[in-house]
Amino acid sequence: MRTVQDAMDVLNGKWKIAIISALCCFTKRRFSDILTDVVGISNRMLSKELKELEVNQIIKRTLVDTQPITVHYELTEHGKTLQPLIEGLAAWGVVHHKQIVGK
Amino acid sequence: MRTVQDAMDVLNGKWKIAIISALCCFTKRRFSDILTDVVGISNRMLSKELKELEVNQIIKRTLVDTQPITVHYELTEHGKTLQPLIEGLAAWGVVHHKQIVGK
Numbered sequence: 001m002r003t004v005q006d007a008m009d010v011l012n013g014k015w016k017i018a019i020i021s022a023l024c025c026f027t028k029r030r031f032s033d034i035l036t037d038v039v040g041i042s043n044r045m046l047s048k049e050l051k052e053l054e055v056n057q058i059i060k061r062t063l064v065d066t067q068p069i070t071v072h073y074e075l076t077e078h079g080k081t082l083q084p085l086i087e088g089l090a091a092w093g094v095v096h097h098k099q100i101v102g103k
Numbered sequence: 104m105r106t107v108q109d110a111m112d113v114l115n116g117k118w119k120i121a122i123i124s125a126l127c128c129f130t131k132r133r134f135s136d137i138l139t140d141v142v143g144i145s146n147r148m149l150s151k152e153l154k155e156l157e158v159n160q161i162i163k164r165t166l167v168d169t170q171p172i173t174v175h176y177e178l179t180e181h182g183k184t185l186q187p188l189i190e191g192l193a194a195w196g197v198v199h200h201k202q203i204v205g206k
Contacts, residue, residue, distance in 0.1 A: 003196030004189060008120050010199060017111050057202060078202050085195055086107060088188050093106030096113060099160055099181050 007085075010056050015041055015049045017086060020075070023059060024083055028072040058082065110188075113159050118144055118152045120189060123178070126162060127186055131175040161185065 011017055015038060022037035023029055029037070035046055050073060053059045058079035062072045075082075114120055118141060125140035126132055132140070138149055153176060156162045161182035165175045178185075 003193045003200065004120050004124055006196035006200050007192040008114075008117075008196075011111075012115060012117070014111075014115070017107050021107055056199070078199070081195065081198060085188075085191050088191055089110040090106045092184065092188055093109035093111075095184060096159070096181070097106065097109050 010053075010058065011082075013049070015045065016053065017089065019046070019049055019053065020058065020079065020082055021086055021090075023073060023075050023079070024086065028062075028074045031071055031073070034073065053079075113156075113161065114185075116152070118148065119156065120192065122149070122152055122156065123161065123182065123185055124189055124193075126176060126178050126182070127189065131165075131177045134174055134176070137176065156182075 011020075018038045018041075019034060022034055025037075026033075031046070031050075034050075035041065035043065038046065041049075050059065050061070054061055057076055059073050060076050060079075062074070064070045064072060114123075121141045121144075122137060125137055128140075129136075134149070134153075137153075138144065138146065141149065144152075153162065153164070157164055160179055162176050163179050163182075165177070167173045167175060
């Protein structure tokens with residue numbers, strides 16, 4: 001049960017899974033892109049959540065020396081191992097939606 | 104992404120997954136048993152979380168006419184469909200623990 005908690009410590013909260021899902025769909029993504037992908041998240045909250053995901057080695061942040069400087073986010077190899085789990089959650093979400101609403 | 108959120112709405116928070124994991128291991132479980140299984144949860148919080156899981160049709164609450172009256176909790180058929188997901192989370196938790204601590 002401890003290991004399930006280890007996983008949930010990383011994924012918990014309202015936004016983490018949504019951010020990881022957004023990054024699953026693209027190779028690299030800018031802050032402003034993710035802000036559009038994850039509907040309803042604030043600038044400040046996205047910044048906080050991205051930092052936590054970076055500390056947990058789920059995402060990688062890269063500075064690109066353009067004019068103006070841009071910042072890219074992408075899933076790390078470790079972060080990509082979450083993909084099957086997120087697909088599993090999405091599939092279960094469909095089942096659950098049908099269970100609750102569909103009858 | 105909406106369907107992932109549907110799943111996370113049910114599973115989010117500090118305790119839900121731990122409670123479901125505890126119920127995965129047993130056919131039926133009393134309130135006081137779950138209180139022991141889920142280390143650190145308060146009486147009041149367990150009561151709140153169990154109610155939410157019941158509303159989402161993940162668990163079933165049964166009154167048993169014993170002396171004194173006892174209350175059993177068990178996973179519904181719908182709740183049991185979460186089992187592979189929880190096993191997936193546990194397996195990923197092991198990988199993540201090694202990634203962060205293991206080097």
